[in-house]
Amino acid sequence: MLGLPEEFTPDFLARLEHLRIKPRRAFEGLGKGSHLSPRRGSSLEFSDFRHYVLGDDFRFIDWGLYGRTDKLYIKLFKEEEDLLTYIFLDASASMGLPEADRKFPMAVATALAFAYVALGQGDRVMIRVLAGDGQASTPGFVYGRHRIVELAQRLGAVRPAGQLDLATVLARELVSIRRAGKVFVISDYLMMINSVTRGLGLFTAANMDVTAVQILGGSEMAGAGLAGDVELVDAESGERVTVSIGNREREQYRQTLQRLSREIRTFCLRRGLHYTLYTTDLNFHDFFLRATADFGLRH
Amino acid sequence: MGVLYPGAFYYLLALIPALALAYLVRERPRRVIVSSVLAFRALRARRGRRFGGWPQPDWMFFVEMLILSLAVLAMAEPYVLRSGNPIAVVLDDSAAMQALAAGGRTRFDAARAALKDALGREGPGEVSLYLTAPQPHRAGPPFGSAAEAAAALARLRPTGAPSDPAALAALLSELASDTRLRRVIYAGAQPLAPPVPPRIEAFAVGDPLPNYAIGSFVLRREALGHSALHARLTVANFSPAAQTLKLAITGDGKPVGHAQAHLAPGQIGVVEFPNLAPAGVYRAELTPSDGFALDNVAYATAGAVKSISILFVTPAPADAAGLATLPGISVRVASPTSFSPTDLASADLAIFEYAVPKEMPPVNTLLVMPPPGDPLFGFNIQPAARVEITGWPPTGPLTDSVNFRLLNLRAGEYLGQHPWLRAIVTGSGGALILAGKRAGHRFVALGFNPFPYLGRQNLPMSVLTLNSLSYLAGFGAETAGYHTGDPWIVPAGVTGIVPPGGRQIKVTPGMLFTGANFPGLYQLISSDGAKSLRAANLANLRASDLENTPALKIETSGSGAVAEVAPRRAPLTNDFILAIVALVILEALVAYRRRRRSVATV
Numbered sequence: 093m094l095g096l097p098e099e100f101t102p103d104f105l106a107r108l109e110h111l112r113i114k115p116r117r118a119f120e121g122l123g124k125g126s127h128l129s130p131r132r133g134s135s136l137e138f139s140d141f142r143h144y145v146l147g148d149d150f151r152f153i154d155w156g157l158y159g160r161t162d163k164l165y166i167k168l169f170k171e172e173e174d175l176l177t178y179i180f181l182d183a184s185a186s187m188g189l190p191e192a193d194r195k196f197p198m199a200v201a202t203a204l205a206f207a208y209v210a211l212g213q214g215d216r217v218m219i220r221v222l223a224g225d226g227q228a229s230t231p232g233f234v235y236g237r238h239r240i241v242e243l244a245q246r247l248g249a250v251r252p253a254g255q256l257d258l259a260t261v262l263a264r265e266l267v268s269i270r271r272a273g274k275v276f277v278i279s280d281y282l283m284m285i286n287s288v289t290r291g292l293g294l295f296t297a298a299n300m301d302v303t304a305v306q307i308l309g310g311s312e313m314a315g316a317g318l319a320g321d322v323e324l325v326d327a328e329s330g331e332r333v334t335v336s337i338g339n340r341e342r343e344q345y346r347q348t349l350q351r352l353s354r355e356i357r358t359f360c361l362r363r364g365l366h367y368t369l370y371t372t373d374l375n376f377h378d379f380f381l382r383a384t385a386d387f388g389l390r391h
Numbered sequence: 392m393g394v395l396y397p398g399a400f401y402y403l404l405a406l407i408p409a410l411a412l413a414y415l416v417r418e419r420p421r422r423v424i425v426s427s428v429l430a431f432r433a434l435r436a437r438r439g440r441r442f443g444g445w446p447q448p449d450w451m452f453f454v455e456m457l458i459l460s461l462a463v464l465a466m467a468e469p470y471v472l473r474s475g476n477p478i479a480v481v482l483d484d485s486a487a488m489q490a491l492a493a494g495g496r497t498r499f500d501a502a503r504a505a506l507k508d509a510l511g512r513e514g515p516g517e518v519s520l521y522l523t524a525p526q527p528h529r530a531g532p533p534f535g536s537a538a539e540a541a542a543a544l545a546r547l548r549p550t551g552a553p554s555d556p557a558a559l560a561a562l563l564s565e566l567a568s569d570t571r572l573r574r575v576i577y578a579g580a581q582p583l584a585p586p587v588p589p590r591i592e593a594f595a596v597g598d599p600l601p602n603y604a605i606g607s608f609v610l611r612r613e614a615l616g617h618s619a620l621h622a623r624l625t626v627a628n629f630s631p632a633a634q635t636l637k638l639a640i641t642g643d644g645k646p647v648g649h650a651q652a653h654l655a656p657g658q659i660g661v662v663e664f665p666n667l668a669p670a671g672v673y674r675a676e677l678t679p680s681d682g683f684a685l686d687n688v689a690y691a692t693a694g695a696v697k698s699i700s701i702l703f704v705t706p707a708p709a710d711a712a713g714l715a716t717l718p719g720i721s722v723r724v725a726s727p728t729s730f731s732p733t734d735l736a737s738a739d740l741a742i743f744e745y746a747v748p749k750e751m752p753p754v755n756t757l758l759v760m761p762p763p764g765d766p767l768f769g770f771n772i773q774p775a776a777r778v779e780i781t782g783w784p785p786t787g788p789l790t791d792s793v794n795f796r797l798l799n800l801r802a803g804e805y806l807g808q809h810p811w812l813r814a815i816v817t818g819s820g821g822a823l824i825l826a827g828k829r830a831g832h833r834f835v836a837l838g839f840n841p842f843p844y845l846g847r848q849n850l851p852m853s854v855l856t857l858n859s860l861s862y863l864a865g866f867g868a869e870t871a872g873y874h875t876g877d878p879w880i881v882p883a884g885v886t887g888i889v890p891p892g893g894r895q896i897k898v899t900p901g902m903l904f905t906g907a908n909f910p911g912l913y914q915l916i917s918s919d920g921a922k923s924l925r926a927a928n929l930a931n932l933r934a935s936d937l938e939n940t941p942a943l944k945i946e947t948s949g950s951g952a953v954a955e956v957a958p959r960r961a962p963l964t965n966d967f968i969l970a971i972v973a974l975v976i977l978e979a980l981v982a983y984r985r986r987r988r989s990v991a992t993v
Contacts, residue, residue: 185426186426186427187426188426189424189425189426190425190426195426280426280427282426282427282429283427283429284429309426312426317423318423318425320420320421321420321421322420322421322422322423323420323421323422323423324423324424324425324428324431325422325423325424325425325428326425326427326428327424327425327426327427328427329428331428332428333428333431333432333434334420335431335434336420337434341434344433344434345430345431345434348429348430348433349430352429352430
């Protein structure tokens with residue numbers, strides 16, 4: 093539908109429209125919006141008092157306070173601004189394997205779903221594709237719900253390729269970010285845990301509200317399709333490991349993969365990050381709509 | 392120990408590196424690109440097994456190396472040297488050895504015990520074991536020692552077949568003349584006539600024994616259409632006193648006849664049962680019982696005379712309808728267009744009406760009004776609107792009891808002269824019935840059509856039809872059954888034979904079956920699963936005469952001195968091949984288990 097992934101059914105889009113991004117703290121935006129900003133502004137939510145100075149709008153003088161104290165005070169209100177939403181999508185070669193698991197298409201669908209929610213509430217969205225063989229990153233923020241089609245077409249042209257060092261790439265991206273906001277990092281996180289913690293830690297240090305979404309294949313988790321003596325080649329680094337895989341080895345592999353996911357989850361919880369794991373053998377709609385709290389979204 | 396062809400070891404130089412190369416190539420693991428090897432690093436590494444590396448010390452590799460080495464050794468034909476002159480042991484395992492000897496043992500047990508004692512006294516040297524029934528033959532390769540031969544004797548049992556005395560005498564003469572042999576030990580029912588050659592040590596276990604025997608059990612059907620059978624049995628009294636012998640016959644387990652004959656000592660008599668009720672299997676039992684039970688019972692099957700299978704090839708199938716009403720006849724109809732020569736495989740005789748086969752049929756055949764111009768038989772045919780019989784022989788299998796004057800023939804054809812079919816009945820324009828033999832089969836050609844078979848409604852034609860079919864089916868001939876020890880030619884379509892009390896033996900039609908060595912009923916199993924029975928009896932009165940066993944006369948050449956023989960080479964190739972087979976099976980089992988363990992959830 094309009095170049096959107098097949099997962100974006102009318103029903104799913106209708107359900108997305110009821111979702112809102114709920115950042116854990118207030119961020120300064122670039123324009124008027126629906127999120128409270130740390131700036132003083134003209135919303136209905138009271139923020140503070142200050143002494144009246146010449147030139148202030150006397151409509152905001154608190155006359156009740158003047159009656160009690162004989163001093164003029166001005167009531168200050170919070171500003172409501174839009175939310176800057178950054179979506180980082182891992183398009184390294186590992187996201188393309190195993191092909192049957194459709195990890196990357198699911199990651200694209202997840203990214204577009206986040207973008208749709210953000211654009212739907214009038215926020216600005218910037219999608220950055222990490223690695224990959226296309227120039228799909230948006231040059232700046234996009235604004236307006238109608239831009240979702242353009243984003244879908246850009247991401248649809250991306251093919252997973254290349255190697256990704258998450259910490260290095262995210263550090264480089266952080267340099268170009270002028271204002272803090274909501275950050276979604278979508279990846280399989282099949283990398284050394286240090287790279288993951290360093291990369292995500294950079295955003296928390298920059299006061300960002302980070303959601304880490306880990307996407308793994310169903311058969312990848314089960315280690316299916318591998319049996320006997322096999323020489324395994326890493327899709328990104330080219331590293332080779334020769335192993336003999338039987339039931340016992342397959343179970344050991346599964347446990348190792350689960351332990352890696354647990355370590356990332358533990359890190360996120362300790363550092364106040366949202367974390368969600370999605371395995372592609374589950375229904376995407378069920379997963380997304382049930383994991384809204386874990387994403388940092390709300391109805 | 393030595394080898395005949397040491398040059399074979401050069402193969403080792405090439406084959407073992409080739410095996411190592413093949414092993415390394417085979418061990419090269421499958422390459423799979425995965426998203427990340429992160430979670431696989433902790434698994435057990437199998438480094439060094441890739442092509443180009445050194446194989447891990449997997450014992451399978453060494454087993455294969457061993458198999459290859461054994462194969463090369465087998466090619467070199469290894470042998471061991473064995474010294475000492477060999478011994479020949481001849482054990483009579485004929486039917487007569489089942490007779491009781493002194494002490495309640497059979498003659499066979501007594502002979503075996505005597506041979507064991509004799510072998511226990513012998514020194515080192517190979518032992519060749521010969522058996523006598525149904526023809527003298529060597530029972531496998533020579534045994535390495537007397538102890539091995541004695542152990543093999545314990546596993547033997549006597550056959551139900553008679554032995555050939557002339558062939559046995561020839562064998563013993565040949566063995567007695569062989570100067571390489573240190574000794575020839577013979578144990579059997581027949582004694583050796585003096586002078587016994589010095590090299591032969593003989594144990595005669597055939598003490599005279601009174602015996603009553605059934606010599607033969609013959610069934611025949613007198614004519615086509617008769618359901619009852621005629622049985623003829625010969626019985627013999629091989630005892631010093633006159634005896635009344637009683638015969639009881641059962642058909643499929645039910646009594647169908649009994650008779651008795653009073654026979655003088657040594658007399659052989661005949662007992663006839665002219666009208667035995669129809670049954671599948673007949674069993675005759677002779678009383679009183681004696682010390683040799685094998686010849687007191689005889690079997691006969693009606694299968695051979697009971698039913699004739701006719702393949703009727705005709706464009707008018709209604710003509711075949713009446714034949715099936717005849718007892719003992721089954722008719723299968725085929726059209727000339729659908730007929731194939733393989734249809735004849737299960738037929739006893741064939742009828743071609745208004746048609747001829749394209750090749751000579753392998754069964755007796757009746758040709759009814761063959762069409763003109765066929766290249767196979769080449770009849771000179773003259774069609775006639777009305778044929779008339781003018782001449783016929785007064786007697787003959789085809790014309791007996793036929794009143795030709797009453798035959799009312801209409802349209803037909805005169806068959807004229809034929810190169811190999813003889814005119815039996817002639818008409819005004821040529822021959823009307825031709826008969827002859829070709830390639831061992833009978834052929835009859837009719838210039839008129841006797842079908843459909845109408846029975847009493849057209850008596851002269853029906854008699855002529857029955858005569859023709861009887862002639863082609865060989866009726867009136869006796870089915871003498873089969874004798875134990877005689878080889879058979881396996882009939883067409885039979886793929887298995889089950890001997891009495893034995894397991895099925897796979898056979899192919901046309902092969903010589905030599906396993907009928909025990910009396911009883913043999914089951915013949917066809918490829919389509921059909922079963923038929925065939926009886927085999929001892930039926931050898933010479934073997935049954937246990938009172939007068941003739942002595943074997945042994946003629947030898949030479950002085951009887953034993954020649955010193957050089958150490959002989961005993962080949963070990965078979966032992967090596969057995970070891971190779973065992974190792975290959977072991978390796979296959981291990982490989983199968985490994986594969987099952989590794990391929991689980993692909």
